[in-house]
Amino acid sequence: MFKIGDYVAHYKEGVCEVTSIGKLDISCSDKKKEYYTLKPLYDAGGTLYTPVENEKRQIREVITSEEAQALIEDMLNIETIGVTDEKRREISYKEALLRNQCRDWVAIIKTSYTRKMKRIASGKKVINVDDKYLNIAEKFLYGELAVALDMPKDEVKGYITDYLKKN
Numbered sequence: 001m002f003k004i005g006d007y008v009a010h011y012k013e014g015v016c017e018v019t020s021i022g023k024l025d026i027s028c029s030d031k032k033k034e035y036y037t038l039k040p041l042y043d044a045g046g047t048l049y050t051p052v053e054n055e056k057r058q059i060r061e062v063i064t065s066e067e068a069q070a071l072i073e074d075m076l077n078i079e080t081i082g083v084t085d086e087k088r089r090e091i092s093y094k095e096a097l098l099r100n101q102c103r104d105w106v107a108i109i110k111t112s113y114t115r116k117m118k119r120i121a122s123g124k125k126v127i128n129v130d131d132k133y134l135n136i137a138e139k140f141l142y143g144e145l146a147v148a149l150d151m152p153k154d155e156v157k158g159y160i161t162d163y164l165k166k167n
Contacts, residue, residue: 001052002018002021002036002059002061003018003021004018004019004020004021005017005018006018006061007041007062007147008036008038008059008060008061008062009059009060009061009062009063009100009140009144010038010040010048010050010058010059010100011057011058011059011097011098011099011100012058013038013040013043013046013048014040014041014042014139014140014143014144015040015041015042015062015140015143015144015146015147016038016039016040016041016048016059017038017039017041018036018037018038019037019038019039019047020036020037021034021035021036021037021052022034022035023035024037024049026049029049030051033051033052033053034051034052035049035050035051035052036049036050036051036052036059037049038050038059041143041147042139042143042153057100058100059100060100062144062147062148063102063144063148064148065148065149065150067148068102068144068145068148068149069149071102071103071106071145072145072159072160072163072164073163073167075106075110075160075164076164078103078106078107078110079107079110080107080110080111080114081093081096081107081108081111086127086129089111089129090129090133093108093111093112093129093133093137096108096137097133097136097137097140102141102144102145105137105138105140105141106137106141108133108134108136108137109134109137109138109141111130112130112131112133112134112137113134115127115130116130116131116134138157141156142156142157145159145160
């Protein structure tokens with residue numbers, strides 16, 4: 001169980017802060033259940049509610065700084081998504097996002113970025129699906145790494161790039 005002030009990774013919104021816990025007085029909520037009220041860290045306007053029992057695994061703990069550093073160190077070893085069919089690749093991207101795991105986000109980023117660079121190099125247009133999922137995966141990954149490593153979100157990409165260049 002999470003407590004007020006904890007940061008969690010939400011499968012659709014990225015890092016959120018638990019702002020309250022309890023029953024909701026909202027017409028669509030189950031009056032018998034307790035809910036977490038979540039405030040997305042990088043979206044000033046949103047509020048989310050998810051059941052405390054978390055049966056659908058919508059939220060999980062944010063990774064630790066040690067786990068974040070280990071992930072960065074292992075990024076070059078994380079494989080791309082090897083689906084060549086356009087429709088199936090989008091399904092793979094969606095499934096990877098729903099698993100709500102940093103390694104899956106890295107796989108999406110590596111896959112979509114590699115595809116994007118190959119298309120640009122051969123004079124082709126970038127595919128919107130790849131760009132869309134690249135942006136979503138970067139948002140989730142950089143947001144979580146920022147919290148785990150206690151740094152501003154806009155510095156995370158440079159931190160990763162610098163680390164990978166040195167090693």
